[in-house]
Amino acid sequence: MTVHYELPTTADFAALAGPHHPAISIYVSTSPVVSERERAEVSAKSSFDEAIEQVKASGASSAELDALRAARHGVLGDLRLWANLARSLAVFVAPGFSEVFVLPNRLDDAVHVGSHFTLGQLLRAPSQDQEAYAVAVSANEWTLWHATPTDRAAQMPVDPALPKNADEASNREPGDAGNRRVGGHGDRGMSEDDRRSAGLDIYAKRVADAVRQQLQVHDPDERVPLFVLAAEPMLSQFIERARNHRRIVPVPGAPDRLGAAEIDEALRLELARLNVSEAANALHGLAEGSAGRVERDLAAIGRLAADGAVDTLWFDFTTSVNGTLDQESGAIEFATGNGTGENLDDGTLAGDLLPQLALLVISKGGKVVTVRSDDLDGEVWSSPAMAELRYALA
Secondary structure (H helix, E strand, O other), X not given: OEEEOOOOOHHHHHHHOOEEEEEEEEEEEOOOOHHHHHHHHHHHHHHHHHHHHHHHHOOOOHHHHHHHHHHHHHHHOOHHHHHOOOOEEEEEEEOOEEEEEEEOOOOOOEEEEEEEOOOOOOOHHHHOOOOEEEEEEOOOOEEEEEEOOOOOOEEOOOOOOOOOOHHHHHOEOOOOOXXXXXXXXXXXXXXXXXXXXXXXXXXXXXXXXXXXXXXXHHOOOOOOOEEEEEOOOHHHHHHHHHOOOOOEEEEEOOOOOOOHHHXXXXXXXXXXXXXXXXXXXXXXXXXXXXXOOEEOOHXXXXXXXXXXXXXXXXXXXXXXXXXXXXXXXXXXXXXXXXXXXXXXXXXXXXXXXXXXXXXXXXXXXXXXXXXXXXXXXXXXXXXXXEEEEOOOOO
């Protein structure tokens, strides 16, 4: 058994692709919190038992069942695996084959049995943003955080000369690490509330400047989004002064006393929302302004993908369309029942076409985005997949 703590690579998908009869795919939502480990273990055990019963009912041999049971014991008995959980497990087991992925994003509990592994959910991890920065800021303190695709949110070190709270910020000159202001007369006619508002404004500017400078060092291309955890009016004050080319996402609420686990949980939740929102916006833009560059027919998408003509493929990972895909020509043959069966008309084992198409697009330098149809507007999404082409069809 191989346990992966990194996001799946093209090589990993290549190993998982193709027939692995009988193949068991299990997705389990988990948690890095130790107290919640038992629920995940019970869910995985139940999924394994259900899957092996399905394989047994399909007429599998004793040798195949013994191999699957051995793989089950290997996964459930791996103490290191269960002591180092993230937010999901993806388990792929077949006779002589056992791969487990520990993933940072939340996946839906699911179990599938067939001739091929079900890879739609696994493709969600590398196809969506799984990295984020966060600043948690209140009048009492501020902290900067970084969550990666493979590690929980961790606090980032900042210059100790920077003000630690609103009181320090309002009593220091810009660039002065320690001297309080003296001799200022401009605020004598201000009320206490006005003085406090002005102080918070100074504080928001100092923190925004510090965060911008810090992130420029780590992410100069401004690729990774920044989430701002703060209550009003600090939230609006900070965002007003932090706007640049980086994606900045407000997360309202008091951030005081939030620990690493709570920060990480908030970031993963907000990343999921951001991914859905950005996919929906992209699809709306595609529908409104890219006539001739949109394809919805799976057979056509297959041929275009093989030619390297697909720039971006969106597909619904909750939907399965079975069949075979020729990686050279892109030709698709659907399984019986318009893609609902397990075999082609001649008895050839069929797998889920959507992940196969996605992997072909990736191999040709294209991008893949996984979506749920339920999250999207029916006016722009009406099929299991959509492709944006690199050029308009004649």
